[in-house]
Amino acid sequence: MSWTKVLATEALSPGTRQVVKVGKRNILLLNHENQLYAVENTCPHLKLPLKSGKIADGAIVCPFHRSAFDLRTGAVTNWCPWPPGVGKLLSMVSQANALPVFPLRVEEGNIWIDVQEE
Ligand code: FES
Numbered sequence: 001m002s003w004t005k006v007l008a009t010e011a012l013s014p015g016t017r018q019v020v021k022v023g024k025r026n027i028l029l030l031n032h033e034n035q036l037y038a039v040e041n042t043c044p045h046l047k048l049p050l051k052s053g054k055i056a057d058g059a060i061v062c063p064f065h066r067s068a069f070d071l072r073t074g075a076v077t078n079w080c081p082w083p084p085g086v087g088k089l090l091s092m093v094s095q096a097n098a099l100p101v102f103p104l105r106v107e108e109g110n111i112w113i114d115v116q117e118e
Contacts, residue, residue, distance in 0.1 A: 006029065040074075065090055076098055
């Protein structure tokens, strides 16, 4: 385990997001319905940022080609469905890889995440 203190809990109020850097990784912290999540901010498809992606059915949806990843496990729930027709071709550019997610805990008013370096 390699726990790193990344943010004061009060800086991540319900409905907000923050990107923090831990080593070489950009980690997206989300407070969705009072549940905290820590996921890689880089979409596994074309390495574009996920920060502005909406959340639907417990998954974050990439704002670019709408791949979706379960917030708890990072599992792919939809791979590159957008835009219609072209999405199928774009889906072949890279494998349907899961989104890295990170263990998170709150202690003494701070958010800690466990990030293993690549
Ligand atoms: S960059 Fe995220 S789905 Fe293409």
